[in-house]
Amino acid sequence: MTLRAHQFFASLIALYAVQSLLVSLRWGYEIDGFSTYLILLAPVLPAVAYMSYAALARRQTFQHLWPVGVIALNWLAFAALPVIPDPLILMTYLGFGFLLLRLWWKGTDALSLSPINDEREIRFAMVLTGAALVLSGLTDIYLIIDFIQNDGRNAGLILTFVQTAFVVVIGVSASFGRAADMTEPESETVSLAPEVTEKDSEIVDRLERLFVQDELHRDEDLSLRRLARKLGLPDRQVSNAINRVRGMSVSQFVNDFRIREACTQLSTSKKTIMEVSLAAGFATKSNFNREFLRVIGQTPSQWRKENRSN
Template sequence: MTDTFLTMAYAIAAGSIGFALAIALTRGGQRGDRSLYFCLALIALLAHVLGQLVIVTGAYRYAPHLVGADLVFKMVLGPAVYFFARALMSTDKPRFGGFDWLVLLGPVLVLVATLPFASLSAEQKLALADPATRNPDHFRIALYTCTASLVIFLAFTGCYLVAALRLQVRHRRRMLEEFANVERKSLDWLRTILLVFAGAWTFFAIKQVLWVTGTSIPAFNIALAFTETLAIAAFAYLGVHQPELPSERNTKDRASTADASARRPILTEQRMSRTAAKLVGALEADKLYADSDLSLRKLSDITGVTKNHISETLSQHLGVNFFDFVNSHRADEAKRLLSETELNTLEVAFEVGFNSRSTFNAAFKKHVGAPPSQYRAEVRSAGPRDLENALH
C-alpha cells in the first residue's frame, strides 16, 4: 500500500514537470537564458522523480543499472534554480563565466563517488535488494554511494539555494524601492518554494539515514513524497506563469538607488525637506497613490525630481522606501473610506491602489495598527478620534 501511494505522488510530480516542460519549450517571447535554466531545473527534478519511481514501482528488477542513475543529473538542480533566479532578476542577460563554472563540481564529485556502485553487475545489484542474497562488500559499496552522494547533494545544492535566496532578498528590496505594488515582481513565491525544497530535502536525508539503519516509517515516507510533489507542481506552475519583470532603470540607476539608504546624503537637509513636501503634495493633490502601477520612474516623470533624489529623500529624510511611502498614503485614504462609506474591504483596496486583499490587509495593519475590518468595526462604535488614540 505504501508503494502505491508513493507511486501516485511521484507520478503526479512527473506529470507536472512534463506539462511544464512542454509549455516552456513551445512558447515564445521568453528570454533564452530564463527558459534554459528553468528547463534545466525541471529536468533535474524529473531525474529525481524518475529515480524514485524506479525504486517504488519495482522497475529496478528489470533495469538494475537505472538505480542511482539519477544521482548525477539531479546535481544540476541547485545551480539551475540559482541561474534561473538570477536570469529572472537581471535586466540584461548575465554572462556565464568565472565562478559559474563551479556548477560542474557537484556532478563530477557524485560521478566519482558512484563509480564503485556503477561497476557492479546487474545480478550483483539485484542481490542487494534481498538481505538473504546480498554480498556484504557490495552492500557497503551501496551504503557508501548513497551516503556520499546525499552529503554532496545537500552541501552543493544547499549552497546554491542559499545564494538564490540571497538574490531574492536583494531583488525584493529593490522592488520595494521602485514600485508601489510588488505582486509577481518580488518573486516571493520562489523564496517560499526554495524553503519548502530545503525542508523536504532535509527530511529526505533523514529518510536515507533511517534506511541505512534498517528503519522505515511508511507515513513519513508518504508525507515526504506528497510534500515534494506539491512543491514541484507549484514550482512548475508558477515558473511557467511568471511574467517578465519590468525594467525601470539602467545599471547605474540601480546601483545608486540600492545604495541610497547606506551612503552619506548628497542633498542638504533643506533640499530633502523641500523634495519630501513636493512628493507628498503630488501624491495628495493628484491622488497618485490610487494608481496601482505607480512606480519610482512614474513619480519622477510627474514631479520632475530625479529617481536618485527621490530615493535619497525617502531613505535619508523620511526613513522609508518607495513602497511604504506610497502605501502609507493609501492607508490614510482607506481609513477615510472605511469610516465614511459602505464600500467593502476589497472595493476599498482597489479604490486606493492595491491589487489584492492580502497586500491591502498587510499594509493597512502595518501603517494603522489594526486590520481593515477591525478598524471599520471599532471606528463605528468608538468614533475615529477615539480609535486613533487607542491605536497609538
Template sequence: MIGPMPSLPIPMIGALVLFFLFLRLWITQGRISPLAILIALCAAQTAIIALAQHYLVPGTRLVQPITATLIPPAAWLAFQITAVRPARRADLLHGLVPVTTLAALLTAPAFLDVLIPGLFVVYGAAILLATMAGPDAQPRAALESGAWPAQIWRIIGIALIASAFSDLLIIAAQAAGAGYLQPWIISLYSVGNLILIGALSLSGHLQSGQDRGDDQQAPSAPPDGALWARVEHYMDAQRPYLDPELTLSKLARRLGVPAKTLSSTINRATGGNVSRYVNTARIEAAQEALRSGETVTGAMLSSGFYTKSNFNREFLRVTGMTPSAWRDAQAPQGL
C-alpha cells in the same frame, strides 16, 4: 482473471500535482516564466524519483542525480529574475552545474554524495542571505505584497537546504539497521520538499511586476533632500501607487534614479521601507474612496490593491481597524 492494479506512489502523485501547477501558471501568465520552469523541474524530478525508486525503470537512477542538480540553480535564477534584476548572459554559467554532475557521475560517482547536497545548501543559503536585506532588496517584487515575497523566498531557501539532508537521513537509517525506511525517506522527505518549493513558487506574491523599461540603467541621483522633494511631488501629482503592479524598480525608473538610492532616501525620510510608504499612500486613497460612499471592494481596487488579504493587512496596519469597521466608524452617529 484481472491482475492487480498498478500502484501510484507518493512521488508520482506529487509529480502530477506539480505538473498541474505548472500548467496553471503557464496558462495564467501566457508564457513560461522562470517560476514556471522551476515548478516544471520539481515535477520532473518527482516523476523521475517515482520511476527510479518505485517502478525501477532502467536508466532513471543515472538520470536522477543530474536532474536533481537543475533545481538549485533554477530556484536561484527564478529568485533573481522575478525579484531582483533582469536576466543576464552570465546566468548561462549556471548550466555548468548539471554538466559538472554528469562529469562526476562518469568519473567519480562517490563525489556525488558531496556534490549534490552541497549544491542544495549553497544555493539555498544564497537565497536566504539575499532575503535578509529586506523587501527593498527585491525591486522587482510588487510593492502591494509587502514583506511576503522575501518571506516566501526565505522558506524556499530553507527547503533547498533541508533537501540536502535526505542523504544523511538515509545513511543514519542504514546504520541503525532500518534500511527499509529509505523509500519512505525519499518519498516523504525529498519529494515533500520538492512539492513545497513548487507550490510556493505559484504564489501570486512572487509574480514579477517589471516591464521592459525597468531593464534600463538609471542615471545618477540628485542630492538626498532634493530627491525626497521630487518623490513627494511625484507621488502627489502622478499617484503612481494606483498601479497595482508598481515595483521599486518601476518607481525608480519613472523618477530617473537608481533603485537603491530611491530606497535609501525613502527609508531615511519615513523610517520605513518603500513598500510601507507606497501602501500607506494607497490606504489613504482607499479612505477617500470609502468616505465618498465607495464599497470596500471598490475602494480596494481603485486604490491600487488587487488582493483582499493584502488590502486588509495594510489597512489594519495603517488605521488599526478593518476597512469595514473604519467605514462604519465614519458614519454619522444618530442622536
C-alpha cells in the same frame, strides 16, 4: 538578452514534474535504470530555484547565470567519478538554500522587480524554498548514513515524504513567480551616506508628486524598479532615500500613501470597501485590510463608521 522570473518559475515547475515522475518510477516501481537521470536532474532544481528568486531582485542576463556552471560541475564530476555526486549534490542543495535565505534576509527592497502588492507572499515563499533546500541537503546526509548502515531500507519512505513537501513548496513558489513588467535597462547602484540629505528629501517629494499627479500608486504591478525608472535613478538610491527620510521600506511608503487616499474615499464616497481597495491600488482585499490595520490601527469598516462624512 534577459530572462524573467516567470520563465524561471515555469522551468522550475516543469523540472520538478519530471523529477517527481522519475522518483516514482525509481522508488515506487524499483526501476534502477532511472537512477542516472535522477542524479543528473538533482543539481538542476536548486540552481533554477535560486535563479527564479534572483530574477525578482534583478534581471538575469547571461552573466548572472553562473549557477549553470554549478550544474555542469556536478555533471562533470558524475561523468569522471560516479562516486562523487552525492556529496557534491548535497553541497549544491545546502549552498543554494543558504543563498536564498541570505536574499530573504536582505528585506523587501531587495526584490526590486517584484510587485509591491506581492512582496509579503513572495518573501514567505522564498524563505520556505530556501529552508526546503537546506532540509533536502540534510536529508541527503541522513540517506547516505542509512545506505551505509541499513542498505538504504528507509530511503523510499524518506524520499516520498520529502517529495510531498517539495510539491507544496514549489506550488507556493510558482504562484508568486512573476515580476512587474519592465523593459528599461538596469542602472548601476550607488553608495550613499547614511545621513538624510537634501537629495533624499527631493526624491521623496518627487515620488509623492508622481502619486498625486500621475496616480502611479494605483498601479497594482508597481515595483521599486518602476518607481526608480520614473525618477531616472538607481533602485538603491530611491530605496535608501525612502528608508532615511521616512524610516520605512518602499512597500510601506507606497501603501501608506494608498491608505491615506483610501481614507478619503471611505469618508466621502459610497463605494464599497472592495471598490475603495482596488481604486487605491491594492490587488486583494486581504492586503488592503492588513495594511489599513498597520497604518491606521483599525479595520476599514471600523474607521468608516467613526469618520464617515454626513
